[in-house]
Amino acid sequence: MSVSIVPLSQLPNGGSGRVASLTAQGLIRRHLLDLGLVTGSWVEAIRRSPAGDPAAFNIRGAIIALRNEDANQILISID
Amino acid sequence: MGTLNSSLSSLLSNLAQEINPKETQEIRDSIVGSIYSCAEAIAEKVAHHELERRSELDQKIDNVVTSRLLGIPIMLALLGAILWITITGANYPSEMLAVGLFWLEDQITKLFIMINAPAWLHGVLVLGMYRGLAWVVSVMLPPMAIFFPLFTLLEDLGYLPRVAFNLDRYFKKACAHGKQALTMCMGFGCNAAGVISCRIIESPRERLIAILTNNFVPCNGRFPTLITLSMIFLGGTVATSYSTAAATASVVGLVLVGVGITLLISWLLSKTVLKGVPSFFTLELPPYRKPQVGRILVRSLLDRTIFVLMRAVVVAAPAGAITWILANIFIGDLSILAHLAGWLDPFGRLLGMDGIILMAFILGLPANEIVLPIMIMSYVSAGAILELDSLNALRTLLIDNGWTWLTALSMMLFSLLHYPCGTTLLTIYKETKSMKWTVFSALMPLAVAIIVTLLVAQTAFLLGLV
Amino acid sequence: MELTYVDFGLKPLPDQLVIALAGNPNTGKSTVFNALTGLKQHTGNWPGKTVLRAEGSFIHRNNKILLVDLPGTYSLLATSADEQVARDFICLGRPNATVVVTDATCLERNLNLVLQVMEITPKVVVCVNLMDEAKRRKIRVDVDTLSRELGVPCIPTTARDGVGLDKLKDAILDVATGVTVTSPRRVTYEPYIKQAATQLEARIRPFLPKWVNHYWIALRLLEGDSSIIKAIWSRLEDDSVRAVIKEGTAAWAR
Numbered sequence: 001m002s003v004s005i006v007p008l009s010q011l012p013n014g015g016s017g018r019v020a021s022l023t024a025q026g027l028i029r030r031h032l033l034d035l036g037l038v039t040g041s042w043v044e045a046i047r048r049s050p051a052g053d054p055a056a057f058n059i060r061g062a063i064i065a066l067r068n069e070d071a072n073q074i075l076i077s078i079d
Numbered sequence: 080m081g082t083l084n085s086s087l088s089s090l091l092s093n094l095a096q097e098i099n100p101k102e103t104q105e106i107r108d109s110i111v112g113s114i115y116s117c118a119e120a121i122a123e124k125v126a127h128h129e130l131e132r133r134s135e136l137d138q139k140i141d142n143v144v145t146s147r148l149l150g151i152p153i154m155l156a157l158l159g160a161i162l163w164i165t166i167t168g169a170n171y172p173s174e175m176l177a178v179g180l181f182w183l184e185d186q187i188t189k190l191f192i193m194i195n196a197p198a199w200l201h202g203v204l205v206l207g208m209y210r211g212l213a214w215v216v217s218v219m220l221p222p223m224a225i226f227f228p229l230f231t232l233l234e235d236l237g238y239l240p241r242v243a244f245n246l247d248r249y250f251k252k253a254c255a256h257g258k259q260a261l262t263m264c265m266g267f268g269c270n271a272a273g274v275i276s277c278r279i280i281e282s283p284r285e286r287l288i289a290i291l292t293n294n295f296v297p298c299n300g301r302f303p304t305l306i307t308l309s310m311i312f313l314g315g316t317v318a319t320s321y322s323t324a325a326a327t328a329s330v331v332g333l334v335l336v337g338v339g340i341t342l343l344i345s346w347l348l349s350k351t352v353l354k355g356v357p358s359f360f361t362l363e364l365p366p367y368r369k370p371q372v373g374r375i376l377v378r379s380l381l382d383r384t385i386f387v388l389m390r391a392v393v394v395a396a397p398a399g400a401i402t403w404i405l406a407n408i409f410i411g412d413l414s415i416l417a418h419l420a421g422w423l424d425p426f427g428r429l430l431g432m433d434g435i436i437l438m439a440f441i442l443g444l445p446a447n448e449i450v451l452p453i454m455i456m457s458y459v460s461a462g463a464i465l466e467l468d469s470l471n472a473l474r475t476l477l478i479d480n481g482w483t484w485l486t487a488l489s490m491m492l493f494s495l496l497h498y499p500c501g502t503t504l505l506t507i508y509k510e511t512k513s514m515k516w517t518v519f520s521a522l523m524p525l526a527v528a529i530i531v532t533l534l535v536a537q538t539a540f541l542l543g544l545v
Numbered sequence: 546m547e548l549t550y551v552d553f554g555l556k557p558l559p560d561q562l563v564i565a566l567a568g569n570p571n572t573g574k575s576t577v578f579n580a581l582t583g584l585k586q587h588t589g590n591w592p593g594k595t596v597l598r599a600e601g602s603f604i605h606r607n608n609k610i611l612l613v614d615l616p617g618t619y620s621l622l623a624t625s626a627d628e629q630v631a632r633d634f635i636c637l638g639r640p641n642a643t644v645v646v647t648d649a650t651c652l653e654r655n656l657n658l659v660l661q662v663m664e665i666t667p668k669v670v671v672c673v674n675l676m677d678e679a680k681r682r683k684i685r686v687d688v689d690t691l692s693r694e695l696g697v698p699c700i701p702t703t704a705r706d707g708v709g710l711d712k713l714k715d716a717i718l719d720v721a722t723g724v725t726v727t728s729p730r731r732v733t734y735e736p737y738i739k740q741a742a743t744q745l746e747a748r749i750r751p752f753l754p755k756w757v758n759h760y761w762i763a764l765r766l767l768e769g770d771s772s773i774i775k776a777i778w779s780r781l782e783d784d785s786v787r788a789v790i791k792e793g794t795a796a797w798a799r
Contacts, residue, residue: 022108027624028359030107034620034628035361036654038112047141050150051248054257056364060115061651062571063364065244067251070359087752087778091771094745103769109735110768111622117732118656121694126652127685281625365571366650366678371705 003079008043009055009071016044016058017076024073036060037074137367141241150245155331157238161229163327166306169221176217184209202407203400206460211399214452215391222303223387228379230267235370239264243362253342254349256285257360259292263341266296270503273298274510282358288345290507291520294499295337295344295527299383300390300447301494305330307451311474312487329491337495340527387448394446402442402453406460416457430529431489431536433481440493445501450494485545489532496528561602561609562721565635567662568646569655570617573674575599577646577704578614581714605714608722613640619654621661622770633776635665636757641721642668644713649679649686649701659695663729664761670716671699677706696728734764741767753777 005020019041022029036059037043044058054065098106144153184205191201233239239261247257258280266273273293280286297305309326349355405416413421416438424434435457443450455473458480477486498521499507508517539545557563568574578584582601599614615634616627635643645662647655652673663669673688692699698716702709719725734742745763753759757777765773 025104029104030622030624031359031361033108033111034622034624036115036619036657038108038115040112041115047145048147049145049244049247050147051245052147053251054244054247054360054362056145056244060654060657062569062654065247065257065360065362065364067247067257067357067360070361087774090748090752091766091774094766094771098767098769100769103767106738106741107622107768109738110764111620113734114660114732115653115657117660117730118653121656121691121730122653124694125687125691126649127687128683363570 003077005075005077007072008045008057008066008074008076009068011043011045011057011076011078013045013047013055015078016042017078018042020075020077022074024070028070028073032070032074035064043074043076140367141364144238144241145244150241154242154245155335157233158334159327159331161226161233162302162306162330163323164229165222165226165302166310166323166326168225169303169306172221173217176221177213180213180217184213199407202403207400207403207456208396209399210456211395211397211402211449211452212391214399214455215395215448216388218307218451219300219303219448220384220387220391222306223299224380224383226302227268227299227383228376230264231375231379232370232372234264235368235375237365237367240362240364244364247360247362249342250345251357251360253346254355254357255288255342255345256280256282256358257362259285259289259341259345262289262293263296263338266293266298268299270294270296270298270499271506274503274506277510282355284349284353284355285358287511287516288348288353290510291348291516291523292341292344294503294520294524295341295496297334297337297495298447298500298503300500302330304447304451304494305333305491307470307473308487308491310470311477312482312484333491333495336492340496340531344523344527390446390448395449395452398442398445398449398453399456402456403460406457414460416460420457429536430493430532431485431539432493432532433486435480436486436490436493440497443500444498447494447500483545485536485539489536492535493528493532496524496531498522498525498528557611558609561611562641562718563611563613563638564717564721565613565615565638565640565643566646567615567631567635567643567658568617568672569619569648569651569658572617572646572648572655573704574614574617574646577644577672577674577702577713578612580704580707580710582612603714605718608718610717610721613638618658620658621665622768629772629776632665632773635662636773637777639756640666640668642670642717644670644672644717646672646674649673649675650682650684652686652691656695660730660732663695663697664732664764665758667697667727667729668720669697669727669729670713670720671695671697672704672709672713673699673701674704676701676708677703694730696730698725698727738764738767749774 006017011017019037019039021039022032022037024032041060046056046058046063048055049065053068055068055071056063056065057071143149187205187209188201191205242264243257243260246260250257250259259277261279262273262276264273265276270293273296274290277286277289277293280289306326309329310322313325313329402416405419406414408415410418420434420438422434423437427433427435427437430437436454439450439454439457442453455476458476498504504517504521507520508514511517566574566578568577578599578601582603584599584601600611601614602609602611604610613634615631618625618628618631621628621632621635634640643662643666645655645659647659659669659671671691673686673691676686679686686701688699688701698720700709700713700716702713704710716725720727733739742760742763745766746759749763749766750759752774753762754777762773765771
């Protein structure tokens, strides 16, 4: 079973995985953690806005939109 | 006391040395992780899901309303639909209210004659105060009382976060916050409420941008002006059966102009006085909720009506009295009003309008609802007294005063873009606690309004369109 | 040694119990607030709608209660101004009880906040709202087990239809007046964090009033957030408060 690591922003709609690590620092990291994006959390990409950015993710049962540059700082492992 | 304080400070600074930032980050990650795993463990024990936990219907709705192809057209269509219902629905109550209120005016006038009241008293109280009030109530109240509940329905349904989701990309390009779209939606109801709602934007820079540009969204007090002028001048140019549609389209177009200007000004502010990069953005798309239709309609209808009536009494009645006084005190052979309008006239013409319209905007600073009534009263008092009980009568009055489609368009643009009302300015002061930004929030839109109307009017003159 | 509510712009009557209402955004918190107080605060469906902190009062079983609606937050770790307002009020406003409104369809995310509130104060009532929505989506929530797991009263409600509100009021009153004694579930942290926090707790004790949870503040300091300790100090205006702490410091110095 191979595991690949991709930034959350590259997860296709309907794709899911678990948070491997956060590359964000400081305040953004705190925000992401508070949203429930701790290591091991399951995340699913739900949809993209008409312009492709932001994208909405299922994070612990809430649908939350993140901009690409923020979602880029979340690494996801997919098996 | 100082020693204790300083020993606390030294404890804190010791602590900062003992734990390096990397450790702090690790500890925080671990703490948040522990709390979430505890929550996860408990939730697993107590919540049992038999199905997919999210609603399929929600998914299907979102697939449509945020789709690449339809997302933005649906937003416009919804706005159009709300405006169309507002315009159609407001027609009859407006006319009925006008007929009723002007009938009442006749009765009051008879009473004044009966008790031999002096003409100036009748003028101030009836032709000034009462008329100002009657105009605000008959022209402004019905559209506001229809628009607001409809908009509230969309709000309760949970559609507004989808609007922010669809538009965020454009706000990002303007270096602004996606939630600015939500604050603009609130601005449709009332710009003061819109300014307060800017608190949802965490970054001070982006919040200030949202506050300063909120008035480019036409509030409830301006919609009736836009609708009335559209009906008279743009709806009037096509067959009657299409006039509502044409008026709707023109108001939607104006809203788009407002959104475009908002993005442009946000971008300009970001590049000049409010330099900075976009901050962190998250937006929850909540599940749709079945609105409690009956309750919302009744409540917001009542709330709106009471709100408008209150404003009519507090602002429109005094403004009506002042307008009448200005129109009836003569210096030389012209009234003060005529003098003022005369001074403003050359500048007004430059912008495609006239002196009376500009004066109405100036006197209308306390509340946008009274701009149109003041303007009408000024025209009426300058010429023959008219019974204004229909759009047609208004149309005749305006055309008699030299109006063209350009006058209407310029006034609509000016109304859309000019300084926010007094209440909103006060709110901006309370929110920013800065006189500088409050003054800026009045002057910047005024400059935008002048530049845009100047460009439009001069282009029209140059091309010989009028 | 009393911090007054005036610090938060609140002026409860002398015999009024002060209850804070916390919760994630979009849990129907405003609906619960309106249902309890009979006020008609508008409840739009968008996150962050409660931008003005609302207060309302009601009477239950002859007890006067002042309910304070806090901003909706996912967390109390004070990353945003809203979170800071909510946290400071729960910690320093010393409400007689704090109600955390949760979304029955999305418990895990909501329990995160509940656990954090319980770290600050044991006087917590959990309102498991949107039970109708959970039923519609075939989610079964075992509220009794939840109460046992959390160690605080959990009350199922459907606030928009008024279901469960009387029981919620009972629970609030019982917790506020001490009739119900809670034993909140503690989050287990990694041993090294626990140890560091316990050590730090002893060092900061002299600087803090007795009624704040010293362990919780130690955790905040460990993760690099000294805002809460500063918030406490900025509110300790009263000299007598300082005197008490000073005595503590003197004792500690010996």
